[in-house]
Amino acid sequence: MKTPLFAFTLSMIMCLGARAELKWEQTNVELHPAPNDKQAIGHFKYQNVGKTPVHFKSVKASCGCTTAQTQKEEVAPGDKGEITATFNIGDRTGTQVKTVTVETDEAPNQKTVLTLKAEIPQQLEITPNFVFWKQGDKPDTKTINVKVGKEFTVKHIKVTSATPNFEAKVEEAGNGQFKINVKPQDTNKPVASMLTIQPEDSQKVFYATARITNGPTAPMMPFAPAGQKPPGAPGAPTVPTAPAHPTAPSGQTH
Amino acid sequence: MARQAAVLAAVALLPAAGEAVYFRTNISWRSAVAPSEMVTVDQARAWGDTAIWVDARPDDEFARDHVPGALSLNEDRWNELLPQFLAVWSPGKKVVVYCSSLSCNASREAARRLRKEAQLPEVFVLEGGWEAWLKKNR
Numbered sequence: 001m002k003t004p005l006f007a008f009t010l011s012m013i014m015c016l017g018a019r020a021e022l023k024w025e026q027t028n029v030e031l032h033p034a035p036n037d038k039q040a041i042g043h044f045k046y047q048n049v050g051k052t053p054v055h056f057k058s059v060k061a062s063c064g065c066t067t068a069q070t071q072k073e074e075v076a077p078g079d080k081g082e083i084t085a086t087f088n089i090g091d092r093t094g095t096q097v098k099t100v101t102v103e104t105d106e107a108p109n110q111k112t113v114l115t116l117k118a119e120i121p122q123q124l125e126i127t128p129n130f131v132f133w134k135q136g137d138k139p140d141t142k143t144i145n146v147k148v149g150k151e152f153t154v155k156h157i158k159v160t161s162a163t164p165n166f167e168a169k170v171e172e173a174g175n176g177q178f179k180i181n182v183k184p185q186d187t188n189k190p191v192a193s194m195l196t197i198q199p200e201d202s203q204k205v206f207y208a209t210a211r212i213t214n215g216p217t218a219p220m221m222p223f224a225p226a227g228q229k230p231p232g233a234p235g236a237p238t239v240p241t242a243p244a245h246p247t248a249p250s251g252q253t254h
Numbered sequence: 255m256a257r258q259a260a261v262l263a264a265v266a267l268l269p270a271a272g273e274a275v276y277f278r279t280n281i282s283w284r285s286a287v288a289p290s291e292m293v294t295v296d297q298a299r300a301w302g303d304t305a306i307w308v309d310a311r312p313d314d315e316f317a318r319d320h321v322p323g324a325l326s327l328n329e330d331r332w333n334e335l336l337p338q339f340l341a342v343w344s345p346g347k348k349v350v351v352y353c354s355s356l357s358c359n360a361s362r363e364a365a366r367r368l369r370k371e372a373q374l375p376e377v378f379v380l381e382g383g384w385e386a387w388l389k390k391n392r
Contacts, residue, residue, distance in 0.1 A: 088330070092332075130340050194337055
């Protein structure tokens with residue numbers, strides 16, 4: 001009984017002796033970007049409280065949407081610094097948790113995981129954002145539900161169909177909710193239309209898709225209803241574009 | 255002997271319990287996926303033309319290489335790419351979403367949004383992602 005307890009105590013003492021010299025002010029950062037923000041930036045501050053310099057061996061983000069930068073490669077005893085993690089929001093919504101794994105030479109396999117949590121505000125929650133009818137189906141009305149995010153006030157929304165093949169009517173459902181009733185003119189031929197949803201007094205635009213499908217084996221051209229041009233061609237329905245993402249550091253997984 | 259083992263197990267439980275309490279407010283950065291929503295490369299390939307392959311990696315990685323016929327659908331440009339994907343989807347099609355490797359999360363997020371927001375049935379996450387596909391095909 002004495003031998004294993006002695007071994008355990010000894011290993012604990014050795015672990016404590018090899019404690020990290022880089023002391024982090026915080027390893028978890030929670031951010032609340034504004035609705036139109038393109039990036040969320042977290043600052044992770046540290047100080048070398050040990051007696052020897054610490055070197056960063058690698059700094060890896062958990063996804064290509066996040067980049068991490070160190071101010072210096074070597075941290076002298078007593079020095080302070082920070083790692084900046086930049087999360088490119090893109091078209092992401094809701095709670096986003098991204099990590100940055102920092103490896104130093106303090107001890108073998110010494111790694112610290114920095115966590116960046118961002119709550120991306122969502123002005124409108126649109127469910128479903130896709131309604132479809134099979135070719136030959138009865139052209140019944142289908143409903144898209146729109147819920148206004150709790151941080152926002154939207155009294156009215158405007159919905160426009162990119163093609164006349166679908167009719168979209170807005171019905172106010174109260175409590176910050178709307179119903180968009182979508183009805184195809186007919187279901188005789190495969191067509192698609194982008195529905196543009198715009199809250200009153202807002203520049204932000206949201207989208208939904210309405211489509212008559214033509215069966216599982218013959219997909220149609222994207223947004224090229226009969227007689228219309230594909231996206232990108234002059235006169236074609238406009239497709240929204242998101243900001244380009246930055247180059248991801250090596251060693252990331254997406 | 256059994257007593258010693260019990261003592262060691264009890265001692266090992268202490269830091270585990272402490273960690274569980276300390277990190278209780280932390281959430282996992284990986285989206286949960288039910289086993290029934292995962293698919294292997296072999297299973298997905300067996301679906302043949304009834305499957306649509308969706309690449310959830312960033313644009314530059316998709317441009318470098320991708321599963322033949324796969325469509326790009328990443329969250330950097332979700333609003334732009336989703337309508338293009340929906341124009342190709344048909345009822346009865348299975349959707350196979352992949353990202354770079356076993357540890358990536360982008361495919362899980364894309365699959366979750368396709369199920370929840372577009373309300374598509376039969377959306378699967380490829381086990382092992384692009385790396386697994388490469389191992390089986392190159």
